[in-house]
Amino acid sequence: MSLMSKLLTSTLIATIALSANASVDNKTLLNYVKRNVVKNPQVEVKGIKIIEKKTHKDIPGWDVYLTSMQLKFQKKDIEAPEMIFVKDGLATGHLVNLKTGRDYRNEIKPTVPNELYDDAHLLFGDKNAKHKIIIFSDPQCPFCQEVVPEIFEASKKNPKLIAVYYYHLPLLRIHPVSGILTRIMHVAQTEGKIDVVEKMYTLKIDPRETDMKKVIAAVKKHTGYDITEAKINSKEVTKALEKDQKAAARMMVSGTPTVYIDGQWDKMRNGYKKLK
Structure with a gap:
């Protein structure tokens, strides 16, 4: 509970x-x-x-x-x-x-406030893009693995049409490993290594793995990205992920992936296909 x-x-x-x-x-x-x-x-x-x-x-x-x-x-x-x-x-x-x-x-969720469209969460696309998408996601969530990479790709193909803002929401009771993975993803994004964030969606790992050394090794093997325990355990990372959790609560997000397009909840998660 x-x-x-x-x-x-x-x-x-x-x-x-x-x-x-x-x-x-x-x-x-x-x-x-x-x-x-x-x-x-x-x-x-x-x-x-x-x-x-x-x-x-x-x-x-x-x-x-x-x-x-x-x-x-x-x-x-x-x-x-x-x-x-x-x-x-x-x-x-x-x-x-x-x-x-x-x-x-x-069936109802709040309208996205402007402050959630900040540079720290902009993952793909131009911040002045015609349409803005916010994603709350866990890279180990099977539904996320189906949907989220496709949204990434749509933004990469047309960055002036779609901007993607990404928020971490690890579902720790289901896949505890996501607690470590999202920390690595956050650091990688701040370092401009966006490809690492993308590759996390194809990482095969025991969802219950909590040994940090093993997780770091698996990420390095899969993505080529090497990171220290000290970096992912920093106060800055903890604070950033807590901010994401607060944003999820503010938006009444209870599961992943939760997607918003131009401020409104996209329940079917496929609205990006109709954007033009």
Whole structure:
């Protein structure tokens, strides 16, 4: 169970009445969160920030509030994303179509803020390209290995059309080796060795390998890139990857690959093929 799961408990289709015709503001949502979302008594809910309000064509009349909760747990400040559906004085964390089982919590994500398009994350293409793609990925994820290299190639072929911004999201519970691989990838990118980042997607390695020396040796054999343990364990690398994790939380990313095109979530991950 993840830390976030320990902190929060969301109840499927459970609703809470808000005051009739009330303006849904921070205070209203904060009261809802305190009563219905955060069930762990050890967690203090300090505040909530509305990041964005959206709608969805399939659930008319419902407003979708994408929020960030400010929590305190064991003397540690934590920011946790939360999605809240509101309509006619009712609120719920999950809105499910009972016929199809479709949970609209899985259908909506925030719009990408401009600050995520920074030079540090620009991997391919021109920063002034017509279209901007953001990718959250793990090189050991099989779905990533199918999709991500193709997006890279599309940008390489037409850098003025597509710019690719890359964020690391290693799925450590599934493939612990990605924790080391993403560190190596980050350093390689900062050194301008973009080919190393690409080649990580074809690296064959035990996904549960955590021996750093063995991982470094496997990367060197596969890519020709040699790196020291000191470099990948530096504070700068740790800080950069923590920043990527925060970006993933801000964008409510829960799996890989997650792709955004021109600020909007590309659920099917193939929208880049239609760009022109």
